[in-house]
Amino acid sequence: MKMRKTVFFSIFVALLVIFGCKNIRQQPNHVIKRGMLADSGMVVSANALASQVGVEILKKGGNAVDAAVATGFALSVCYPNAGNLGGGGFMVFRFANGDVATLDYREKAPISAHKDMFLDEKGEVVEDMSMYTRAASGVPGSVDGMLEAHKKYGKLPLSELITPAIKMAENGFKLSSRQARQFNRLKKIFVKLNKNRIAFVKNEGKWEAGNLLVQKELAHTLQLIKEKGRDGFYAGETANKLVAEMKKGNGFITLEDLKNYHSVWRKPIVGSYKGYKIITMGPPSSGGIALIQLLKMVAPFGLEKYPVNDAKSMHIMTEAERRVYADRATHLGDADFYPVPTDNLLNNKYLVQRMDDFNPDEASASEDIKAGKFANRESEETTHYSVVDKWGNAVSVTTTLNNSYGSRIVVDGAGFLLNNEMDDFSIKAGVPNMYGLIGGKANAIESQKRMLSSMTPTIVEKRGKLFMVVGSPGGSTIITSVFQNIINVIDKGLGMQESVSSPRFHHQWQPDKIYYEKNRFDTTVLGKLKNMKHRVSERSPIGRVDAILVLPNGQLEAGADIRGDDAAAGY
Ligand code: DON
Numbered sequence: 001m002k003m004r005k006t007v008f009f010s011i012f013v014a015l016l017v018i019f020g021c022k023n024i025r026q027q028p029n030h031v032i033k034r035g036m037l038a039d040s041g042m043v044v045s046a047n048a049l050a051s052q053v054g055v056e057i058l059k060k061g062g063n064a065v066d067a068a069v070a071t072g073f074a075l076s077v078c079y080p081n082a083g084n085l086g087g088g089g090f091m092v093f094r095f096a097n098g099d100v101a102t103l104d105y106r107e108k109a110p111i112s113a114h115k116d117m118f119l120d121e122k123g124e125v126v127e128d129m130s131m132y133t134r135a136a137s138g139v140p141g142s143v144d145g146m147l148e149a150h151k152k153y154g155k156l157p158l159s160e161l162i163t164p165a166i167k168m169a170e171n172g173f174k175l176s177s178r179q180a181r182q183f184n185r186l187k188k189i190f191v192k193l194n195k196n197r198i199a200f201v202k203n204e205g206k207w208e209a210g211n212l213l214v215q216k217e218l219a220h221t222l223q224l225i226k227e228k229g230r231d232g233f234y235a236g237e238t239a240n241k242l243v244a245e246m247k248k249g250n251g252f253i254t255l256e257d258l259k260n261y262h263s264v265w266r267k268p269i270v271g272s273y274k275g276y277k278i279i280t281m282g283p284p285s286s287g288g289i290a291l292i293q294l295l296k297m298v299a300p301f302g303l304e305k306y307p308v309n310d311a312k313s314m315h316i317m318t319e320a321e322r323r324v325y326a327d328r329a330t331h332l333g334d335a336d337f338y339p340v341p342t343d344n345l346l347n348n349k350y351l352v353q354r355m356d357d358f359n360p361d362e363a364s365a366s367e368d369i370k371a372g373k374f375a376n377r378e379s380e381e382t383t384h385y386s387v388v389d390k391w392g393n394a395v396s397v398t399t400t401l402n403n404s405y406g407s408r409i410v411v412d413g414a415g416f417l418l419n420n421e422m423d424d425f426s427i428k429a430g431v432p433n434m435y436g437l438i439g440g441k442a443n444a445i446e447s448q449k450r451m452l453s454s455m456t457p458t459i460v461e462k463r464g465k466l467f468m469v470v471g472s473p474g475g476s477t478i479i480t481s482v483f484q485n486i487i488n489v490i491d492k493g494l495g496m497q498e499s500v501s502s503p504r505f506h507h508q509w510q511p512d513k514i515y516y517e518k519n520r521f522d523t524t525v526l527g528k529l530k531n532m533k534h535r536v537s538e539r540s541p542i543g544r545v546d547a548i549l550v551l552p553n554g555q556l557e558a559g560a561d562i563r564g565d566d567a568a569a570g571y
Pocket residue numbers: 380381382383400401402403404421424452453454455472473474475476478
């Protein structure tokens with residue numbers, strides 16, 4: 001019976017991959033490779049052109065950090081819904097000698113930001129203000145982050161890493177059908193929010209797949225960064241343009257904010273799961289702590305006993321997710337401003353106890369689950385890409401403007417989109433953000449604080465060697481997407497592409513529902529979950545995981561998500 005299920009599942013995945021590839025081959029730019037193997041180096045990202053830029057850097061002798069930086073700049077051109085100059089992100093590094101590091105280039109609240117900035121006189125949330133206005137923007141961190149990573153670990157000159165992006169912006173690139181559709185759909189809002197014409201808006205007619213998107217102003221901004229480094233963005237012409245853009249609306253970012261912005265090297269969050277070492281991102285991301293909590297909570301339950309997305313397996317994982325997201329809402333925030341109880345949250349005894357009330361046959365109710373209490377307190381669009389070089393160095397990067405195209409406001413004359421990351425703060429205690437996440441004091445707005453993130457760029461090590469590089473966009477679903485892929489590979493024995501292609505589900509404590517990808521789950525599995533008193537709800541695709549797995553023979557296997565235009569490049 002189990003055998004039959006496995007055969008059916010394999011056929012299903014194969015069909016999906018074939019269907020996905022067929023779809024993508026119709027894109028005018030390129031043939032997308034999925035599940036590809038490479039002997040030396042690999043980049044998997046949301047866009048084939050960006051992956052190719054990264055691999056060319058590897059072929060030239062650049063290391064994984066050089067390739068990550070070049071891919072990041074390229075994504076700011078060819079994947080404008082999340083690749084960015086005006087956003088922020090996190091990088092997790094594992095070097096061939098086993099050293100690890102993490103870089104936080106998350107956006108910060110402007111100096112003049114305050115707790116009630118998105119509330120009216122009555123204390124009510126002003127609709128959309130934290131999402132589609134100039135006030136929604138945190139001080140961008142991406143450019144500083146990429147330059148900082150390069151300064152510390154890069155091998156090739158910065159100019160070589162930015163030039164491909166400049167050329168792509170200057171000469172244009174061909175839109176995929178997905179991108180053309182998105183621009184057409186967003187035309188009205190782009191026109192409403194931007195006073196002057198922006199590159200994403202076609203004056204007449206509709207965008208079509210294969211049309212060239214030329215971004216001259218963005219090319220100029222990239223050129224300034226190439227020539228002046230940090231000052232090409234955080235001072236002078238670009239900074240002045242950004243501040244002028246703020247003044248067109250109710251924006252908060254000043255020249256002083258830009259001058260003061262600096263990314264921060266943070267201590268990585270490191271945990272273990274069944275002998276594998278998990279290296280991931282700490283606060284201001286909640287992702288790393290939550291991921292390690294999830295893995296440790298499910299470890300005693302032997303998930304390897306159940307097939308992928310079996311009801312029992314989903315039940316155990318959901319119950320862990322419910323408890324972890326309850327902790328997230330109370331305890332997680334920017335550790336520079338709030339005493340995040342990291343050691344308590346990751347304590348083995350605490351995590352075992354947390355599942356004491358787990359019932360193998362019945363769902364708990366989220367209203368009965370509260371965040372853990374500790375006696376001693378310690379003082380929809382993002383994008384992920386994974387890079388491995390021929391030396392075995394690995395970089396895992398997740399970067400974002402927050403939702404697709406951020407605030408949808410382009411800095412006039414500078415050609416880049418502003419983030420709307422302020423919505424990731426808890427703008428009012430108990431009021432859900434755009435991902436339905438709630439929070440309180442730990443994640444309240446404060447001047448120069450970083451808003452809490454779910455981004456979970458992660459690297460997994462097996463017996464002292466690189467094993468997997470993984471991450472995803474998807475707001476609150478990022479953590480559970482990364483969690484499921486680690487479980488799929490370690491416990492269920494799936495390959496990287498098979499794992500990335502397999503159906504996903506998600507629970508985040510509140511709302512008390514298992515969300516599952518529409519048309520991808522067996523109705524008998526859903527029926528079993530309902531019998532266990534789980535509330536289930538179908539939704540659009542969850543996350544877009546781009547990952548690399550090191551196979552036992554040392555080859556690299558890509559997992560490029562079939563849910564987008566994601567693609568691997570390798571050599
Ligand atoms: O940092 C965060 O958690 C969110 N700003 C991420 C947003 C995101 O993943 C949107 N993607 N679909």
